[in-house]
Amino acid sequence: MAWKIRIAKVLALVLVGLPAASARAQYSSGAESQPQQAIQVYLRAANLGNPAAQTHLAEKYFFGDTVARDEAAGLRWMERAASEQYAPAQHNFALMLLQVRDRPAEPQRAFVWMRRAAESGFAPSQFDLGVMYARGIGVDRDARESVRWFRKAAAQGSSEAIFSLGLAYDGGRGVPQDYAKAAEWYRRAARAGMAAAENNLGILYLNGLGVARNCAEALRLFRLSAAQANSYSYLELALVLSSDCAAAPDYREAYFWVTAANLSADRSTPAYLVDQIAHRLTPEQQADAQHDAERWVRNHPSASRKINGIEMTLK
Numbered sequence: 001m002a003w004k005i006r007i008a009k010v011l012a013l014v015l016v017g018l019p020a021a022s023a024r025a026q027y028s029s030g031a032e033s034q035p036q037q038a039i040q041v042y043l044r045a046a047n048l049g050n051p052a053a054q055t056h057l058a059e060k061y062f063f064g065d066t067v068a069r070d071e072a073a074g075l076r077w078m079e080r081a082a083s084e085q086y087a088p089a090q091h092n093f094a095l096m097l098l099q100v101r102d103r104p105a106e107p108q109r110a111f112v113w114m115r116r117a118a119e120s121g122f123a124p125s126q127f128d129l130g131v132m133y134a135r136g137i138g139v140d141r142d143a144r145e146s147v148r149w150f151r152k153a154a155a156q157g158s159s160e161a162i163f164s165l166g167l168a169y170d171g172g173r174g175v176p177q178d179y180a181k182a183a184e185w186y187r188r189a190a191r192a193g194m195a196a197a198e199n200n201l202g203i204l205y206l207n208g209l210g211v212a213r214n215c216a217e218a219l220r221l222f223r224l225s226a227a228q229a230n231s232y233s234y235l236e237l238a239l240v241l242s243s244d245c246a247a248a249p250d251y252r253e254a255y256f257w258v259t260a261a262n263l264s265a266d267r268s269t270p271a272y273l274v275d276q277i278a279h280r281l282t283p284e285q286q287a288d289a290q291h292d293a294e295r296w297v298r299n300h301p302s303a304s305r306k307i308n309g310i311e312m313t314l315k
Helices: 021-028 035-047 051-063 071-082 087-099 107-119 123-135 143-155 159-171 179-191 195-207 215-227 231-241 251-264 271-278 283-299
Strands: none
Touching: 035 051, 051 071, 051 087, 071 087, 087 107, 087 123, 107 123, 123 143, 123 159, 143 159, 159 179, 159 195, 179 195, 195 215, 195 231, 215 231, 231 251, 231 271, 251 271, 251 283
């Protein structure tokens, strides 16, 4: 049984630096520890036309960071910076238009701004534009166009885009299905430390898709992914460790991981798998593994939600 993370979407604002030397000097001289003074520094630089300062100020108002939340002010400052052809602001403005709470979202307008930033060569926007095409956000779904923008972002080293190309070849979305190419892209993303890529590459090794079947390599990759609190790898570990794929089945560890998966994931673990593993253990062994799994999940609270700090949308 194989579970795969299928589509990733980043909707996290890119924090940009404050490039004006004078403003940076004022900020580092003590404003950093005094939020209100910091806001005044940003405000002075923003009023002088500094787009990076305008971007910072916009984020603070939009999220209510050290100032009273004012979504409208955040949008005004971000659009002002975006109008200066500042790609990070264009990118952030697009995301804000999708994340507004005080008024309806504007996906079509967000798409226009995201495309402007992407066409300027800004890699985060190229990736997010690819996702917008993949999911039909502000534009009709277009898998081929999605892949085209993922390639542009991947060429600039975006691990998220590299991973997404693996997903495209794995599922045959926008390109002919090709497990060997999927493995190549997953491997590149895995080398960058992306837990989702480690998991999906492990699935290919486990099933012999695009690569020679190698249970030991699959197990190694699942462990790497699980170490980053990827709950999908918890289930894969339970499957491998309780099967003849493992050099020596370890039902106690398998129960630990299937319990952790149950506690962490957004979907239930198959009951037959839990029972199948539990029958191999004494009640004491089950209780011991349960205790350890609960402690693991408490110490890794982002298990089912984030991978490498990237918010994931699964389908």
